[in-house]
Amino acid sequence: MDTVIVKGSEMASVIKAKLKEEVNDLFPKPQLAILLVGDDEESRRYVRLKEKAVDEIGGQCRAINLPENTTLVELLGQIRELNADPHTHGILVQLPLPGPLATEQETVLSSLSVVKDVDGFHPFNRGKLFSTPPFLVSCAALACMDIITMYRNPRGLLTVLVGDSFDLVQPLALLLMARGSRVCIIPEAHEWEEVAARADVLVVEKGRPLMVKADHLKPGALVIDAGFHWEAGRVCGNVDPMSVTGKAGWLVPVPGGIGPLLIAKLLENLLTAYREQVFAADDW
Numbered sequence: 001m002d003t004v005i006v007k008g009s010e011m012a013s014v015i016k017a018k019l020k021e022e023v024n025d026l027f028p029k030p031q032l033a034i035l036l037v038g039d040d041e042e043s044r045r046y047v048r049l050k051e052k053a054v055d056e057i058g059g060q061c062r063a064i065n066l067p068e069n070t071t072l073v074e075l076l077g078q079i080r081e082l083n084a085d086p087h088t089h090g091i092l093v094q095l096p097l098p099g100p101l102a103t104e105q106e107t108v109l110s111s112l113s114v115v116k117d118v119d120g121f122h123p124f125n126r127g128k129l130f131s132t133p134p135f136l137v138s139c140a141a142l143a144c145m146d147i148i149t150m151y152r153n154p155r156g157l158l159t160v161l162v163g164d165s166f167d168l169v170q171p172l173a174l175l176l177m178a179r180g181s182r183v184c185i186i187p188e189a190h191e192w193e194e195v196a197a198r199a200d201v202l203v204v205e206k207g208r209p210l211m212v213k214a215d216h217l218k219p220g221a222l223v224i225d226a227g228f229h230w231e232a233g234r235v236c237g238n239v240d241p242m243s244v245t246g247k248a249g250w251l252v253p254v255p256g257g258i259g260p261l262l263i264a265k266l267l268e269n270l271l272t273a274y275r276e277q278v279f280a281a282d283d284w
């Protein structure tokens with residue numbers, strides 16, 4: 001079977017070109033604030049990718065790098081300032097938070113202004129997924145949903161999600177359920193093989209580098225790699241692309257798959273947040 005390699009980076013370019021046109025007519029320009037605590041190399045790399053993407057569509061991006069030893073009170077103070085700043089339309093707190101702040105993640109996410117929460121991580125926005133329509137939704141889940149619905153009608157399909165994250169697996173499960181998919185969640189990459197072998201759509205967030213091989217797949221499956229492992233400065237995913245090519249119907253690879261597309265979805269969320277704040281305010 002021919003395997004289609006899904007180019008998330010090309011889908012992202014199409015979205016960004018459309019957003020760029022829209023932003024061209026907007027004054028003030030949409031502005032995203034990114035809060036990065038500490039200097040983790042991987043996180044800094046992701047922040048740079050996001051800054052570049054905002055720049056590409058003609059928006060403004062402020063990356064604020066706080067020291068590793070920032071206290072919860074200081075971080076909440078910074079967020080409160082950004083919440084109140086009318087020039088800031090979107091706020092993103094880069095995760096994971098370092099050290100002792102990691103256990104305060106929910107407190108931090110809860111302190112974000114709901115309309116500026118471009119990640120869709122505020123508990124209100126996560127809860128809104130149980131309602132129709134939701135408001136700001138996690139970019140990773142939106143990216144997967146875009147790809148799945150581009151190639152398949154989810155209704156009745158067996159969709160297997162390996163992982164349990166609040167930023168991908170939980171929201172994606174709800175979006176797929178709403179579309180009539182038979183969703184199966186395997187929280188850890190442990191005894192996942194039996195169910196995965198029957199999956200029409202397989203999303204693998206948790207796992208080990210190159211863990212998924214051809215033998216694990218139903219022929220023709222749509223396979224989305226959502227694992228990012230850094231080894232010697234290079235990124236690789238949970239799916240072995242060499243192995244699954246010829247067995248999968250579609251492969252969304254790492255790199256060049258879900259990653260670039262999720263950043264494009266972040267830009268869409270920034271525009272949603274912007275419209276909500278700037279245009280909704282005009283209505284008064």
Ligand SMILES: Nc1nc(=O)c2c([nH]1)NC[C@@H]1CN(c3ccc(C(=O)N[C@@H](CCC(=O)O)C(=O)O)cc3)C=[N+]21
Binds near residue numbers: 235259260262
């Ligand atoms: N508040 C918050 N929001 C996030 O959206 C968020 C986060 N924290 N923490 C970390 C994860 C991870 N994440 C990725 C973004 C882009 C790629 C991406 O574009 N990857 C490239 C490879 C990397 C590269 O080219 O440097 C690719 O797959 O082609 C991957 C992963 C967003 N995250």
